[in-house]
Amino acid sequence: MSAPQLHGARAALEPYQALLAHAELELELAGRGEVQALTALAARWQEITAELPERPPPLAAPLLARARLIHERTRIELQRLRESVLSELAANKHARRIAEGYAGHLPRRPRVDRCA
16 A cells, blocks of 8 residues: 555544544443443534444444444443442332331421421
8 A cells, every 4th residue: 555545544544443432432431330421422422423434444344343342332331330220229219118117116206496
């Protein structure tokens, strides 16, 4: 490949490299449970994918395959995070029911301190 062709090939791959870098960042944020930061990146994903040509160059295939795998890992991380949050909510609900059961045996106190 000549120097101009090599430069052209590199330039053609830049959007796919950006896509891969974005996918890696999403995975990192999902792994740390930073859902708000991850949500904020959604618009950037749309921008990157909107810039991609309809047909990727053959040299982009490995980048796209890696981005697809990372995207799947991110989906799995988010599923794990969701399950963890649901489990914590269930545990809190259970603890609240137990506490309410004990509170039923205590005399009721006024909610307003009238001495203040």
